[in-house]
Amino acid sequence: MHVELKEIRKYFGEVKANDNISVSLEPGKIYGLLGENGAGKSTLMKILSGYQPQDSGEILLDHKAVDFPSPAAALGAGLGMLYQDPLDIPPFSIIDNYLLGRDNRLSLDYRTVIAEMNEIITRYGFEADIHAHIDTLSLGERQQLELVRLLAGGAQVFILDEPTTGISVEQKDVLFSSMRKLAHEEGKTIILVSHKLDEVQELCDHAFVLRRGKLVGQSTIPCPNEKLVEMMFGQVPTRRERLPFDLGNPALELINVNISTYRLNVSNINLQIFAGEVIGLAGLEGSGQGILLRTIAGLIQPESGQVVVSGQDLTKSSYHKSRNFGVAYCAAGRLEEGLVSKLSLTEHMLLAEPTHTFMIDWPAARERTNSRIEQYQVVGQPESTADQLSGGNQQRLLFALLNPGLKVILLEHPTRGLDVRSMDWIWEQMYARREDGTALVFMSADLDEILERSDRIAVFSGGVMSRVVNASEVSVDQLGHMIGGQA
Amino acid sequence: MNDLYIVSFFASAILNSSPLIIAVCGETLTERAGVVNLSLDGSMLMAAMSGFIVAYEMDNIWLGFFAGAAVGAFFALIIAFGSIRLKQSQFAIGFVLTLLGADLSAFLGQNHTRLPGPSVAHLSIPYLADLPILGPLFFDQNIIVYFSFVLVAVTWWWLNRTQPGLHLRSVGERPEAAFARGVKVNLVRYLYSIVGGALVGLAGASYSLGIKIGWSDNHILGLGWIALAIVIFGGWSPVRGAFGAILFGVTKGLATYLQGTFPGVSIQALNSLPWILMIMVLILVSGDFTERLIAYMPQSVQDPLRRQLRLAPPLALGATLDEE
Numbered sequence A: 001m002h003v004e005l006k007e008i009r010k011y012f013g014e015v016k017a018n019d020n021i022s023v024s025l026e027p028g029k030i031y032g033l034l035g036e037n038g039a040g041k042s043t044l045m046k047i048l049s050g051y052q053p054q055d056s057g058e059i060l061l062d063h064k065a066v067d068f069p070s071p072a073a074a075l076g077a078g079l080g081m082l083y084q085d086p087l088d089i090p091p092f093s094i095i096d097n098y099l100l101g102r103d104n105r106l107s108l109d110y111r112t113v114i115a116e117m118n119e120i121i122t123r124y125g126f127e128a129d130i131h132a133h134i135d136t137l138s139l140g141e142r143q144q145l146e147l148v149r150l151l152a153g154g155a156q157v158f159i160l161d162e163p164t165t166g167i168s169v170e171q172k173d174v175l176f177s178s179m180r181k182l183a184h185e186e187g188k189t190i191i192l193v194s195h196k197l198d199e200v201q202e203l204c205d206h207a208f209v210l211r212r213g214k215l216v217g218q219s220t221i222p223c224p225n226e227k228l229v230e231m232m233f234g235q236v237p238t239r240r241e242r243l244p245f246d247l248g249n250p251a252l253e254l255i256n257v258n259i260s261t262y263r264l265n266v267s268n269i270n271l272q273i274f275a276g277e278v279i280g281l282a283g284l285e286g287s288g289q290g291i292l293l294r295t296i297a298g299l300i301q302p303e304s305g306q307v308v309v310s311g312q313d314l315t316k317s318s319y320h321k322s323r324n325f326g327v328a329y330c331a332a333g334r335l336e337e338g339l340v341s342k343l344s345l346t347e348h349m350l351l352a353e354p355t356h357t358f359m360i361d362w363p364a365a366r367e368r369t370n371s372r373i374e375q376y377q378v379v380g381q382p383e384s385t386a387d388q389l390s391g392g393n394q395q396r397l398l399f400a401l402l403n404p405g406l407k408v409i410l411l412e413h414p415t416r417g418l419d420v421r422s423m424d425w426i427w428e429q430m431y432a433r434r435e436d437g438t439a440l441v442f443m444s445a446d447l448d449e450i451l452e453r454s455d456r457i458a459v460f461s462g463g464v465m466s467r468v469v470n471a472s473e474v475s476v477d478q479l480g481h482m483i484g485g486q487a
Numbered sequence B: 001m002n003d004l005y006i007v008s009f010f011a012s013a014i015l016n017s018s019p020l021i022i023a024v025c026g027e028t029l030t031e032r033a034g035v036v037n038l039s040l041d042g043s044m045l046m047a048a049m050s051g052f053i054v055a056y057e058m059d060n061i062w063l064g065f066f067a068g069a070a071v072g073a074f075f076a077l078i079i080a081f082g083s084i085r086l087k088q089s090q091f092a093i094g095f096v097l098t099l100l101g102a103d104l105s106a107f108l109g110q111n112h113t114r115l116p117g118p119s120v121a122h123l124s125i126p127y128l129a130d131l132p133i134l135g136p137l138f139f140d141q142n143i144i145v146y147f148s149f150v151l152v153a154v155t156w157w158w159l160n161r162t163q164p165g166l167h168l169r170s171v172g173e174r175p176e177a178a179f180a181r182g183v184k185v186n187l188v189r190y191l192y193s194i195v196g197g198a199l200v201g202l203a204g205a206s207y208s209l210g211i212k213i214g215w216s217d218n219h220i221l222g223l224g225w226i227a228l229a230i231v232i233f234g235g236w237s238p239v240r241g242a243f244g245a246i247l248f249g250v251t252k253g254l255a256t257y258l259q260g261t262f263p264g265v266s267i268q269a270l271n272s273l274p275w276i277l278m279i280m281v282l283i284l285v286s287g288d289f290t291e292r293l294i295a296y297m298p299q300s301v302q303d304p305l306r307r308q309l310r311l312a313p314p315l316a317l318g319a320t321l322d323e324e
């Protein structure tokens, strides 16, 4: 199916999210949509998929103008979208979730549906236990199921909004090979929104670049990364060298820590982390890194062992006590655990401050929020609510909420969904905190990030911290093997 | 207590709890769609009053039931309209309607208090009523009891086995996603507010036409709150809600019985019995104890069992959605 977007315009108040964008898409091709955070990529895709209406402009399918009142209508016309956060229904069983909006007879026919799902799942090499419930699945599995649903719904055009943030390397490979099959063998059109240039180079045939709501360039792939980066940011961002840093006293000590949760047991963790040090936790999703971070944060009580922060035993202290002592934790699920979607930025700021007064001095709070927003370059107003920010700006907000003078910062996937420039910038901010004697522990699915940003790397597999290595002494390949449990 | 007495004790407990079952099913439907109809206490009183008066004046109990259902549906419609269209708090509206219902029913019903009026006839089901124990319990009752049991089954089936039920649940759990799948979120919410409200109204009329026949001021004051509590106790499942209602009816009956046997014990103490029992059941079901018990069971049944015992409300309960 031939898709054409003509002079699409969408403003949110002052913000020109989409400003006269025109693109044309051929069947059988994979397109990349690039752009910095807040460039307007998600907005454009949501318009194309019927999730929100444009202010002006036209969508043409096979040269006929169409207008979708809802995503369901768009899917009916062959346009399916995989949202940045999967739009499924977590408490539902997989089958119910799949059935919703598919089968329109009164009584649900489970038997046919199970056969239908199984057929698609095997055809595209996915894996899923269809009888499970959505809220027990990983992000990657939920995405695959959304794809299955779109396929069954007869989609001809697939829009994927940052599908690879938060899924494992294996899941990514499965996803990409199914995308190639769909485009190159079955003649479907695919649009991939991504910040990872390597992925775009690997998968796409052609790329479009947006900046501040405008289409600023396009190119066939392969194309040098520098050229794409220049289109995205208007210049090639310079990268500042990371300065060496003299480590201080132990900031965090883990002594024989054992943690048992009903998913996984993490055993015998011994690790000493110094003030100013950056430790990366590597490992497949769910190998115990997240549980360890939550334990240090005081969200999980360890079964035995000690968690010592700056000489003080915090093993038994609650999350709030640890937090007041200077242990900060940024969760991966930013809208679930980190932010409150309907609260304004000022209200977030007030909640995050270490001391609370009974009466709130709103003008002063606004001032403080404004200066934080400026410092962390969040695109938004003190009055904006968290869910009005673009994905990358929500992530920046999380960092803007960290108070100064912390002892330990714990980060889950700190740069998920950030563009290259923001990623560098966030890390600069984090490194600056070393001057305060802050130790940093982070986990990430991105091996390059772990290698590049940390001083030491702790490798996890199946709940065991199998080794700790100096980041300067390993290569990506070696690290990959360690994570897989070999070598 | 002899055997016969025990059976008739339970039979009357079932009869007494049947309107509660109807109200619980109605409110469960409404809340599963994400709307809270907090006005139950007021709307049931209004429905009991209007049901009785209409049946009395027209000399037709069916018209009475119809009037009760219409009043209940109207109260629910006010809440749905206020929250969906006017974007006001459904809790505030519901609460005001509760207070209004109590006073308005007393005012409108003042000329019809303590009158003998028409009531639902006893209706044994041939053959089945002769079964030992089960017969008197379930088949030698009146139409309200039969209706309440059929309603529980239909509500369960509707929620779990039909496409409209799937739509209904999705709207209560994640309206944005439901909308994206083409479900008309607000329409569904209006619909189940009205259907649920009509059932609540039927429950109110069932009291004045079949259980506590007639009308008096504050006739069934408090029972609406009890129904609301049982919806939560039942974890938003019609089947568990029905059990909760019967459990309530049985303990209530027990309290009355004990009062007769031990006149020395205060009525208030005995009346709090159902509540204490409910809290105990809740703690037992959702506590650490059950979790440990489940841990001993085979792996494959653990997750379904946990899910069955889960008492989580619909995720979007009380939240509204802007359809763009």
Ligand SMILES: Nc1ncnc2c1ncn2[C@@H]1O[C@H](COP(=O)(O)OP(=O)(O)OP(=O)(O)O)[C@@H](O)[C@H]1O
Pocket: A012, A015, A016, A017, A035, A036, A037, A038, A039, A040, A041, A042, A043, A044, A379, A380, A387, A388, A389, A390, A391, A392, A393, A417
């Ligand atoms: N519902 C909304 N209300 C107000 N502003 C919005 C809304 N949705 C998006 N915006 C604004 O529109 C701009 C573009 O947002 P969009 O989500 O399209 O960016 P994006 O390119 O997807 O960025 P990211 O890479 O960070 O996900 C942002 O400045 C954002 O704040």
Ligand SMILES: [Mg+2]
Pocket: A041, A042, A043, A084, A161, A390, A391, A392
């Ligand atoms: Mg986006």
